Amino acid sequence: MADGRSTVELALFFFFFLLFPHVFGQSVTTLSSGTERAALLSLRSSLGLRGRDWPRKVEPCSSWVGVQCQTGRVVGINLSGLRRTRIGRLNPQFSVDSLANFSLLASFNSSGFSLPGQIPDWFGQRLSNLQVLDLRFCSVVGSIPFSIGSLNNLKSLFLSGNNLTGIIPPTLGQLFLLSFLDLSRNSLTGSIPSSFSSSGNLTLLDLSSNFLSGSINLTIGTLSNLQILNFSGNSLSGSVPVQIGNLSRLVDLDLSSNSLSGSLPPDLMGLRSLQKMVIGDNFLAGSLPDDLFTSLNRLQYVVLSHNDFSGALPRELWSMPELQFLDVSGNNFTGILPNLSSNANATATATATAVVFNLSHNMFYGGLTSIVGKFIYTDLSNNYFQGKVSDDNHINGSLAKNCLQNVLNQRSLEDCRSFYVERGLNFDNFGVPNATPPSEAKPAGKNNRRLIFILAGVLGGLGFIVILVLVLVVLLRTRESGVTNQRGTAVGPVPVGGDAPSPGVSINLSSLLGESFTYEQLLQATSDFTDANLIKHGHSGDLFRGTLEGGIHVVIKRIDVRSFKKEAYMVELDLFSRSSHTRLVPFLGHCLGHENEKLLVYKYMPQGDLSNSLHKKTKSEGDGLQSLDWITRLKIAIGAAEGLSYLHHECTPPLVHRDVQASSILLDDKFEVRLGSLSEVCAQEGDTHQNVITRLLRLPTNPADAFLFSSLKMTGSLSATCAYDVYCFGKVLLELVTGKLGISTSDDATTKEWLEHTLPCISVYEKEPVTKIVDPSLIVDEDLLEEVWAMAIVARSCLNPKPSKRPLMRYILKALESPLKVVREENFSSARLRTTSSRGSWNASLFGSWHHSSSDIAALQGSTNREGAGSFKQSGRTGSQGSGQGGGGYDLPSSHKRLSNEIFPEPADVPDIARPNED
Secondary structure: OHHHHHHHHHHHHHHHHHHOHHHHOOOOOOOOOHHHHHHHHHHHHHHOEOOOOOOOOOOHHHHOOOEEEEOOEEEEEEOOOOOEOHHHHHOOOOOOHHHHHOOOOOEEEOOOOOOOEOOOOOHHHHOOOOOEEEOOOOOEEEEOOHHHHHOOOOOEEEOOOOEEEOEOOHHHHHOOOOOEEEOOOOOOEOOOOHHHHHOOOOOEEEOOOOOOEEEOOOOHHHOOOOOEEEOOOOEEEEOOOHHHHHOOOOOEEEOOOOEEEEOOOOOOOOOOOOOEEEOOOOEEEEEOOOOOOOOOOOOOEEEOOOOEEEEOOOHHHHHOOOOOEEEOOOOEEEEOOOOHHHOOOOOOOOOOOOOEEEOOOOEEEEOOOHHHHHOOEEEOOOOEEEEOOOOOOOOOEEOOOOEEOOOOOOOOHHHHHHHHHHOOOOOOHHHOOOOOOHHHOOOOOOOHHHHHHHHHHHHHHHHHHHHHHHHHHHHHHOOOOOOEOOOOOEOOOOOHHHOOOOOOOOOOHHHOOOEEOOHHHHHHHOOOOOHHHEEEEOOOOEEEEEEOOOOOEEEEEEEEOOOOOHHHHHHHHHHHHHOOOOOEOOEEEEEOOOOOEEEEEEEOOOOOEHHHHOEEEOOOOOOOEEEOOHHHHHHHHHHHHHHHHHHHHOOOOOEEOOOOOHHHEEEOOOOOEEEOOHHHOEEOOOOOOOOHHHHHHOOOOOHHHHHHHHHHHHHOOOOOOHHHHHHHHHHHHHHHHHOOOOOOOOOOHHHHHHHHHHHHHOOOOOOHHHHHOOOOOOOOOHHHHHHHHHHHHHHHHHOOOOHHHOOOHHHHHHHHHOHHHHHOHHHHOHHHHHOOOOOOOHHHHHHHHHHHHHHHHHHHOOOOOOOOHHHHHHOOOOOOOOOOOOOOOOOOOOOHHHOOOOOOOOOOOOOOOOOOOOO
16 A cells, blocks of 8 residues: 555656646746747758757757757857758858847857858847857958947957958947957958957957058057957057056967067066067067066066067076976077076076977077076077087077087188177187188098099999980980870970979979969968968978968968978979879969968868868867768778879879878868878889889989989988888778778887787678777768778788788779779679789789788798798689789689688788888
8 A cells, every 4th residue: 555655656746847847946948939939940941950950849948959048038049060951051141130039149159150141230230138249260251340339238259260351340349348359360451449448348359360550559558357468460560558568467468470660668567467478570679678577477478589679688587487488589689598507586497397498590699508408499590609518408409500519500610700709709719729610610631542442433433324324315215205194195294495393493384283473462361371370380381271362262381491392392383283183182373482482372171181070079069079971981082092093003104192191181171082292292213114224223214204203312212102102091091991090190119009900800701800990980881881891901902011012003993982892792703803804803903912911921920821822723713913913813712611711811910010111
């Protein structure tokens, strides 16, 4: 009886819980306004939002992602992280007219959600309760409506990362509650409105990376709550406001990359909370006040580079306990470095955590002190330091162009001596009277008898080379003058005049596609190459995103010829002048007129590269990483194989990419592949299509290819073979199968160990083992799993330790285009393989490579099958497949029972992974 009563009471409890949830401390919000419900459905339709995010038949307030309600009314809409349907993506627009029906809307966040179009003027008229408006990186264009200044409740306005034009509305200064104002990374012009002086509630004011001009004419001292002030990357002129020292709460100050002049205000001691001071790339001059850093004990990041400052650095700068980054390069600072042990103000921990210390391109002198060793990276180049660098002064950085004794690449004796004499200082004369600096030291004289032998050997060698060259010229004249590829079509035009460019000779641009840009155009496109537009530091130059006139998004490679090899960009230009393919990154133009900087312009790839698209972070909370589906991964693999196949098989001589990795595989908006990182491309070393004498001398068979060969000679690379590209591509395929990033970019011990444990899971006989290494984020059915298995088999064939046993790229492409043929049982029947020719059988090439990989490894492990091709005959196979470039078809058994380890040795380990280039 008691049990029955308890059951009834429990049932009543749940009944009342469902009817009156608020009694139990919970509330279920239901949208009470029919107008707002209709407005949400209209917004869903106009933006093309997916049904899984905003499903029609459920309650919006409780189930629609990003919709926030209070008392039955919509108060917040967050589109950030949402995705459009396929139809919605075809024509995205700023279609948010339905927002006008939400009279209580306090927050609208569309950060990262594309809304191409203009901000409606009615925003400032109908959304009177709006407190947060976030449209960062939404592809918004046009001007900022003046009516935004009527949103009296607005506290946060984020419009950065768009293409907004026009002036900043002065009405924004009327928003007295505004705390966060971010208009950075746009194309705004005009001056900074003086009305901002009334925005005393501002804590963040970011107007960086625009085209603002004029002086900083606002009364900045009235912004007493300001914590972040960023005006960098504009064209502001005049002086730094004196009242800036009154901003006692300021943490981050960035006025860099403008045209500010004059001197720094003498009184900055009021900036007691300041942690970051960046005033580089201006025209500021004069000396720094001695007490400039007296009260700035929290400074961690100081950049005063590329101005015209002079005099000595304040001594307080050296004793700031939290300093981590100091860059005063490119000025006229002078003086000697202090010694911390003798600095009474220095603490035991001063500069102990400092990372970067850059004093380059100044006029510092004297000896190096203990302060140098307190930084992780130090650049003291282009100064006048003298003396000997002690063994205990370990310096990670640059000491070039100084007057040091035991360091190479120093200034001339005359330069150093005149500097010290002009200032009445003593110069150590490089430690030896009448000595010359290390960079000018002459080698000791040679013994005359030894010199005679050397000259005789040189002359004899030259005579032999002359004879070979004469024979070579005769042979070359018998060949056709045009260059044709393996299909009989021209790869590209020969440069005018028939002379190939060589190092030190400029490329003939008459045949180079693309536009010739001015340096000013590209400066404007990248906001003066600000760090905000920096994509990454490449091995041949820095990559910046930019926007040309007309809103065309581009990527600009900035090559400092003083830091990078000139040959790198010349190789790339030569390639684009003679070759073009849909799988190469589109080349849009160049700017080569600047003396020290060369600029190459490419089409912008919206999806970035494979390394950052394979697993991409989503912007909605809780979603974590979003991985590419298998169909897209296979599409990327095929696209990359097409590009490499073009270089290997459709160019004469074959071209080697030499930098095949995930970061080199660029992806457009539809995940179509475009190969990038082309500065390492060169002609294949030892091409089999060359005659014997040409291969012996490693010379090109046509003048148009001379520069690619000369680049190989200069780099001295041992990886200039197509087989090396195949090996690297195999690692990319493993990244696509396993989802493990970094495989293609590393050859360290960890990667090698991972490969040794992974490759044995790839079997040609059964697909179950491959499930152990498949990316857990992949959702695949049985058919797709077979495609994954096939790609894994192709990857392992590419990773054969012997280059000659790896399949050719054209066979790899065919295998990826028909992956099921790689693994389906009927493809192994002897009847089918006998009907294929030796050179046309891509499957035979692929599995011939597999056999050699397996048998070679098994032989190294002591396998009893040591007969090579002979063991195949004993096992029922006929023919042999060598390098993947020929060989006969195979008579494979039709029954899987006969495919044993005796017939087809299955490796348990993969040695020699560390030697992809050795045969």
